[in-house]
Amino acid sequence: MASSGFSPAAPPVFNGEGLHIWVVKVRTYLQAFDLWEVVNTDVEPAPLRANPTVAQIRQHADERTKRHKAMSCIQNCVSNVIFTRIMACETPKKAWDKLKEEFQGIERTRQQQLLNLRRDFENLKMKEEETVKQYSDRIMTVVNSIRLLGE
Incomplete structure (x- = not known):
């Protein structure tokens, strides 16, 4: 029986050249993990309502961790030299915009x-x-x- 899981190849690493191609590849990589929207919009998840259900708590926690996952992906998709330029960015959107501003x-x-x-x-x-x-x-x-x- 074939596995229905999806395991993409390692993320492409940006070394300072070919930003436009890297952007397309990383956008697709982030979309595969349902993280692109976090980078693209930079919206915080809404706070939990009073007396949330267990499912609502789990969903809220998943939404909160998406920012960290997206930031991890972006940080791991750049070389160490490039990483030093974005390491102070607090959100994945800020890191993404910084890379585009600096290299585009x-x-x-x-x-x-x-x-x-x-x-x-x-x-x-x-x-x-x-x-x-x-x-x-x-x-x-x-x-x-x-x-x-x-x-």
């Missing part, structure tokens, strides 16, 4: 990168010596770079 750059830089990639896309022409597959690969490289920047 400011919005203006991202917009300039997008403009450059769009220009590259518009100027793509098939070379005489290349195959359709090679040309298609060059197109997809630019398109995927644009997608990784959030467009």
Whole structure:
């Protein structure tokens, strides 16, 4: 009988290069453990009502520990050098935002990168010596770079 459990591979480790690819991988990793919403919204669980049931107490405890689990995932998904930059962050959202701010750059830089990639896309022409597959690969490289920047 096949096991219904899910055991993803080890999380990808960010070493300072390829942030856009790492972000996609770690987002999916966190989603697999139902932790992405904690990182994305940074919302504290609502306090328990008076006279909670055992099930409500368990659910509240699970929701509270999600922040710690998400923070643990983020901390374990970066190299030691990068970890020192986020170790003072108190929430997974703050750590995530710090990484994006520091390694993705400011919005203006991202917009300039997008403009450059769009220009590259518009100027793509098939070379005489290349195959359709090679040309298609060059197109997809630019398109995927644009997608990784959030467009």
